[in-house]
Amino acid sequence: MNPLVRLMKLLRPQLPLMLLGTFLSIITVMANIGLLAVSGWFITIMAIAGLSGVTANYFTPAAIIRFLAIVRTAGRYAERLLTHKATFNTLAALRYYFYTRLEPLLPYYRVNFKSSDILARLQQDIDELDNFYLRVLLPTLVAIFTIPLVGWGVSFISSDLALVIVAALLIVGFVLPLLILLLSKKRAQQQAKLSSELKIELVDGMASMRELLVYQIAEQYQQTINKISTHYHRSELHLHRLHALATALTFLAINATVFASLYLLVPQVHAGNLQPEFVASAALMILVCFETVINMPLACQILPKVHDSAARLFDIIDKPIPDVGGDTLVTAGAVKFNHLTFCYPDGQDQVLNDIELTIEQGKKVAVIGASGAGKSTLVNLLMGFWPVQASGITINDIDLNQLNTESLREHIALMSQNSHLFHATIGDNLRLANPQVTEAQMRDVCETVGLIDFIDELEDGFKTWLGETGSGLSGGQKQRLCLAQVLLRNAQVIILDEPTKGLDRRSERTVIHNLFEQLEQSQQSLLLITHKPLMLQRMDKIIVMDEGRIVAEGSHKTLMETNDYYRTLLNYF
Numbered sequence: 001m002n003p004l005v006r007l008m009k010l011l012r013p014q015l016p017l018m019l020l021g022t023f024l025s026i027i028t029v030m031a032n033i034g035l036l037a038v039s040g041w042f043i044t045i046m047a048i049a050g051l052s053g054v055t056a057n058y059f060t061p062a063a064i065i066r067f068l069a070i071v072r073t074a075g076r077y078a079e080r081l082l083t084h085k086a087t088f089n090t091l092a093a094l095r096y097y098f099y100t101r102l103e104p105l106l107p108y109y110r111v112n113f114k115s116s117d118i119l120a121r122l123q124q125d126i127d128e129l130d131n132f133y134l135r136v137l138l139p140t141l142v143a144i145f146t147i148p149l150v151g152w153g154v155s156f157i158s159s160d161l162a163l164v165i166v167a168a169l170l171i172v173g174f175v176l177p178l179l180i181l182l183l184s185k186k187r188a189q190q191q192a193k194l195s196s197e198l199k200i201e202l203v204d205g206m207a208s209m210r211e212l213l214v215y216q217i218a219e220q221y222q223q224t225i226n227k228i229s230t231h232y233h234r235s236e237l238h239l240h241r242l243h244a245l246a247t248a249l250t251f252l253a254i255n256a257t258v259f260a261s262l263y264l265l266v267p268q269v270h271a272g273n274l275q276p277e278f279v280a281s282a283a284l285m286i287l288v289c290f291e292t293v294i295n296m297p298l299a300c301q302i303l304p305k306v307h308d309s310a311a312r313l314f315d316i317i318d319k320p321i322p323d324v325g326g327d328t329l330v331t332a333g334a335v336k337f338n339h340l341t342f343c344y345p346d347g348q349d350q351v352l353n354d355i356e357l358t359i360e361q362g363k364k365v366a367v368i369g370a371s372g373a374g375k376s377t378l379v380n381l382l383m384g385f386w387p388v389q390a391s392g393i394t395i396n397d398i399d400l401n402q403l404n405t406e407s408l409r410e411h412i413a414l415m416s417q418n419s420h421l422f423h424a425t426i427g428d429n430l431r432l433a434n435p436q437v438t439e440a441q442m443r444d445v446c447e448t449v450g451l452i453d454f455i456d457e458l459e460d461g462f463k464t465w466l467g468e469t470g471s472g473l474s475g476g477q478k479q480r481l482c483l484a485q486v487l488l489r490n491a492q493v494i495i496l497d498e499p500t501k502g503l504d505r506r507s508e509r510t511v512i513h514n515l516f517e518q519l520e521q522s523q524q525s526l527l528l529i530t531h532k533p534l535m536l537q538r539m540d541k542i543i544v545m546d547e548g549r550i551v552a553e554g555s556h557k558t559l560m561e562t563n564d565y566y567r568t569l570l571n572y573f
């Protein structure tokens, strides 16, 4: 379906406001035209009456002028109020619509989406859609309805003049903008592409500034930005030139129409077929009646941008959402991987091959393997991020595909290698994991992860603000805060991916000791990805993975004694 048609469907809830706004806009434009026409006529008859010394009735035209002036002012105010309200409502609804559709897609298409691109689309493209009603639909509807009304009104003065005005309005309102559109189409597309590229480069550059400086490629990066920026401004200049040309031609057409009106009407006045006051009335009216089409060149310039933005947004959200999750609530029990085999939708090779693994409730299982062995994939599948084969994974003997995703995420808490901390206070970051948590509970959990001394030394304690992605904390402190978040979830199964990465040996010992003590008490299950002997020693079972397969399993002691690959892995990491 055409993206603009889809967009119109999305705007349907705002239709009453939009139609009312359009109606008021038409009334306002017509009142303005009427006001100038009556004023021209009124000024002329008063001048003629003054010069010839006759009296004229000025009460009626003065009352009409006042009435039209009030309608114009009140109409403009109400129209602006309604049309802007409709626009803001639309903007909010569109953002909500696209965000809610994008959210479930991100875990599946993470690899193919660039966050800066998503940001550019969500911000820039939706802003562009916001123009659709105010700058495209509204002026087009106003032009379509008012041009015949103007023609009809002018035909009472002169049908020839009516034809000239309607023709001029059609040229200025439709022919000229379409011509400019054709001339600018390629450049406009190029400009949209460059603008998006510029945004992506800037966001990426800001995020990787440290690396750019360390690898001494900041200058190269600057040159790239300069190059895109120069091309962007060149396109923009070209488009502005075309726009200026359109504006100049529009004013030329307006003035030519005024001359044409004099050319047509003055001989008629001479011939006695028309009263002279209508000449001034027509001239003033012509100047203002182009208001009906004055925004059409801009509308034609914006329309392709709106079309492209809508197409880009629909393009993302139309990606199929993998069918994951059912209605059954998760209950505590063993987590089982039953001969699980998995291949990413966009991948060729099997990433997991015949995985057979059981994690009994309350037990601690570790997974160890070289980089790329499939450990994170195993965890992500258990979290329900990708669909798996029927009965490939079960919890308490219920197929993962039948389990409610929300309930699954309550049942299992995950601390991945790159857990995110928000630009908020330490307390707020902890409350994200558990909104009901009390200060006492926060202190307890921070004690468990060995962070409480550090927090107590901070002037604002839990109210200390963290920078973006937790900057302001050391790598080890961030890691411990993320661990605290996971522990606050009170989930039945906890998954930790290298939880002590970045910790010194003493802190690591304390954290491990406290963590395992808490797990013993709470009888939570633990699935741990680690290469640290300190933790591996305390596990009930260790799985050794290589190229997507389980190649060995047993306790730390047994594996150390019997498995060369396990020993190599421990030495290697």
Ligand SMILES: Nc1ncnc2c1ncn2[C@@H]1O[C@H](COP(=O)(O)OP(=O)(O)OP(=O)(O)O)[C@@H](O)[C@H]1O
Binding pocket: 111, 344, 346, 347, 351, 369, 370, 371, 372, 373, 374, 375, 376, 377, 378
């Ligand atoms: N979203 C994805 N799409 C396609 N292939 C992927 C995706 N994520 C991972 N892979 C591939 O799957 C394989 C296993 O990756 P995975 O991240 O599970 O390994 P890992 O054992 O966790 O590695 P590491 O210890 O380095 O984190 C790798 O070959 C990787 O390239």
